Amino acid sequence: MSFLDIHDLGARYGSLRVLDGIDLSVEQGEVVSLIGPSGSGKSTLLKVITGLMKPDRGRVTLAGAAVDYSNRKSLKAARDRLAIVFQQYNLFGNMTVLRNVTVAPTTIKKRNRRQVEEKARELLDRVGLGDKLHVYPDQLSGGQQQRVAIARALCLEPEILLLDEVTSALDPERVSEVLDTIRLLAKDNIAMLIVSHEMSFVRDVSHRIAFMADGRVQEIGSPEQIFDNPQTDRTRDFVGRISRVGH
Amino acid sequence: MSPDFLSDLPKLFTFYNILLWGEAALTTLLLSAVGCIIGMIVGFVLAIARQSRRRALIPARILSGLFVEIVRRVPFLITLMLFFFGAQVLGFDLAPLTIALIATSVISTAFVSEIIRGGLETLKPAQLEAAAVMNFTPLQTLRLVSIPQALPIVIPPIFGYFVLFIKDTALASQVGVLELTQAGKIMTTKGHSAFLVYAVVLALYFIVSYPLARLGGYLENRLVLSRHS
């Protein structure tokens, strides 16, 4: 079985159905991207996987264990294996950059403080923020905050990393610094599930790409298949439209 | 009573009278301070209960909401009388100061709780989601994220309320607590000029309240600035 296995997953906001039978899998070390029009349910899928929103049908299996989202223990076990980076970074405003990165590993996962700090410094160095350890998030640019958020997620040593439109809140000139950081990670053999509108980045970094519309995965395949030889009309239509506007 | 106020002035400040004024001013501060400290502690708990989305806490949420909304809509004097006569009827033998402290604590809890709730509401829910996914327990989220962020926001208005509340505690004189207003009443019954006595009482309140109000304004500016530096 795949590392992350999703079967027939459904969810809704009140009476509005946003996920309508998602089937998707991510292997160990694999990078899978979700593309599709806004409102297709991509971000909602990440919310459901992380337990921020309850599914109303279907099954999520993580590392061989089915996740029961109404059971606190089961959800905690699943959250121990994953990490997510949000569109709006969501850093803790009352903590320095370093503390943001170390707080969960030390106080929640009870790892050795010195080792965690060493790792955090190394990660922050890698994302190019080694000189910003003791500043607060609101003193950083959006791109810098997002790189801190990535370091924070990685310091948890997750087995899978979820990225939710991590560049869409950034100024255009900040986008590449964040994408370059993620490109580096992709070489690290960590499983990733990416929601993004940056098509050239997605094509570059993914092993497989899933096209979503109307709360379902319409087509899944290699980047070449999705972008150059789409098998369904809807995918062809979507890819054709975004390549025309020049992404 | 003589309209010759100035000749009465020295008699108002004999050694023993100065002691009385001092004790009264301290009691006034004590009432407001104790009320606000207890109000902060209990008010935090109530504000958190009101914010909670957990099903098991729904009764606590409704009760704390009712408590805050009702107490804020009842005059201080009525609350004070309820505790004063209530203690008598129920057979508790409590000193007036104790009763006043209980009443001021109940009232300031309601007001401070509302200030804290406003402070907690300004927190971005997204940070709480981030904490949840990182397996923070609700208590850890409060301790590590919500409270540290809410405190600098709520301290200036709580301090402002504390300064306002100093003036409200004048009502404690109605159950016989020896605070500034009551000290004034005692002085007039001793035959001092009411004009002079109440001018002194007003001045003493002003001396207590004004520097604290200025400090509150300074505190507010500084904390607002430090958040944006």
Add this chain to the structure above:
Amino acid sequence: MHYTLHFGQVTPEIPYLLWGALISLELSVMAFAGGMVIGMVGAIMRLRGGRWLSRLARWYVTFFTNTPQLVQIYFIFFALPEVGILLDPFPAVLLGMTLNAGGYLTEILRAGLASVHQQELDAAETLGMSHLQTLRYVILPHIFKVVMPAMTNQYILMTLGTSMAAIFGVEELTGRAFNINSTTFRSIEIFLLTGGIYVLVTLAATSLLALVGRYAFRARVRIL
């Protein structure tokens, strides 16, 4: 602790209490109206009064907001007779509450006036509005939108503050509660009931002011 609430002796007094509430209402409305007059004059003095008038208004606010309303009324009621000014309880309380409210309302209205920007007035002028139209469509709605929540809050606090009148012998709601208390001794029931009437009166006032604010000035005021 065994105590059973008996409202039986108290319920017949409800009409008596409600008439008292009407006197409380009268007191709060009159003091608020008077306070608004002082507040408007004070706010204009603060902003446009030049050095001395502006200072005078600031001293007024500083004095009345840093001393208790109760002692201010004590002074009017017990001290002024010594210089020949004798007031009955109701006018004494009304005067004290008005002067006190004037201090707080000066600050509230000053903040409202200060929030009107010159650009808005310029914009109104380029639209060809007359002075009266500018006042009616630009300045007043803007000011009320800013001050409505604080004014509502001030009025509620004043409604609760009218209970102080009982201390000076005015037979408004709290005064009548004291009267019943001294004849029936069902203190807990009486003060619970009286408190309940204050809750209802202030809730009604908040709702009414919220509606006024919403329809007249499109200002939002929280009811609860």
